Amino acid sequence: MNFHYPNGKRFTTDSLSATPKKIRKAPTQFGKRGMTLEDELNESNQYYLSHGIAVIHKKPTPIQIVKVDYPKRSAAVIKEAYFRQASTTDYNGVYQGYYIDFDAKETKRKTAFPLNNFHEHQIRHMKACLAAKGICFTVIKFVELDQIFLLPATNLFSYWDAQKNGGRKSIPLSYIQENGYLIKYQLNPLIPYLEAVDELIKRYEGEHNAKE
Numbered sequence: 001m002n003f004h005y006p007n008g009k010r011f012t013t014d015s016l017s018a019t020p021k022k023i024r025k026a027p028t029q030f031g032k033r034g035m036t037l038e039d040e041l042n043e044s045n046q047y048y049l050s051h052g053i054a055v056i057h058k059k060p061t062p063i064q065i066v067k068v069d070y071p072k073r074s075a076a077v078i079k080e081a082y083f084r085q086a087s088t089t090d091y092n093g094v095y096q097g098y099y100i101d102f103d104a105k106e107t108k109r110k111t112a113f114p115l116n117n118f119h120e121h122q123i124r125h126m127k128a129c130l131a132a133k134g135i136c137f138t139v140i141k142f143v144e145l146d147q148i149f150l151l152p153a154t155n156l157f158s159y160w161d162a163q164k165n166g167g168r169k170s171i172p173l174s175y176i177q178e179n180g181y182l183i184k185y186q187l188n189p190l191i192p193y194l195e196a197v198d199e200l201i202k203r204y205e206g207e208h209n210a211k212e
Contacts, residue, residue, distance in 0.1 A: 037106045037141040037148070041091065044189035048095075054194060056093030056100055088125040095194060096201060099134040101126065102153075106141045112170035113140055115163055123160055126153045135200050139183070139193060140176065150196040151180040 035043075038058070048054040069077045089103040103126075105117045118138075129136045136153040151171075159171045181196035 037104050037139070038090070040191050041104055041139065041193075044191045044193065045091070045093075047189035048194065054093060054095035054100070056091055056095065058091055059088065089122055095135075095197060098201060098204075099129070099132070100136075100197065101129045101134050102137045102139060104139045104141075106143055108143050109170075110142065110144050110173070112172050113142075113176065114170045115160060116169065118156075118160065123157065127157065130154070133204075135197060135204065137197075137200065139191075140180075142173065148183045148185075148191060148193075149176050149180040150183055150193055150200075151176055152200060155179045 042058055045054075045056045045058070048056060067078070071077060089101055091104065092099070092101045094100065103118070103122060105113070107113050107117065126136045130153055138151050138153065138156055139148065140151055141148045155175075156171070159167065159175075163169055181199060183191055183193050183196060186192055
């Protein structure tokens with residue numbers, strides 16, 4: 001029996017022995033997948049949680065419900081609501097026995113991070129967390145550079161407080177590179193920021209032991 005392909009070409013046994021073409025595999029890219037920094041952190045936190053490494057979650061954004069309809073006794077439909085201004089930072093949880101609290105920010109600027117991305121109440125909250133011996137920082141992503149840094153809260157405070165006395169309104173990238181921790185994308189977790197947190201914990205424990 002003769003077999004033919006849909007295009008009319010006759011099938012032969014040579015077709016089976018033909019050397020397959022090599023498929024070029026594109027290099028793996030961990031970043032630039034159309035995800036926001038929040039998405040990337042949420043995915044990383046899920047990895048940490050599922051592997052028993054840390055319990056860190058995104059804080060829900062509070063909303064003000066204005067109008068609710070009740071089409072059924074057992075169901076309610078929100079017709080009108082507004083986002084409230086977040087009261088504190090974006091993330092908190094527990095890691096290595098320490099309370100972890102941090103905010104996540106993105107900027108399209110290439111040379112500095114604008115301080116107006118933060119609010120006064122967020123700074124007050126982070127200062128209170130540090131006073132209670134928590135580990136506090138901010139994760140900053142320079143979108144155009146595709147670079148992510150962890151900046152300790154104390155370094156953020158120095159620029160935040162200085163701007164009130166005529167200081168600059170942004171933190172230079174060079175300062176963040178020198179005093180922060182560069183976080184490089186990897187497969188799992190996508191953003192391994194807890195490696196930088198390990199360094200903050202070492203610093204905290206070193207300062208604590210020095211006081212004793």
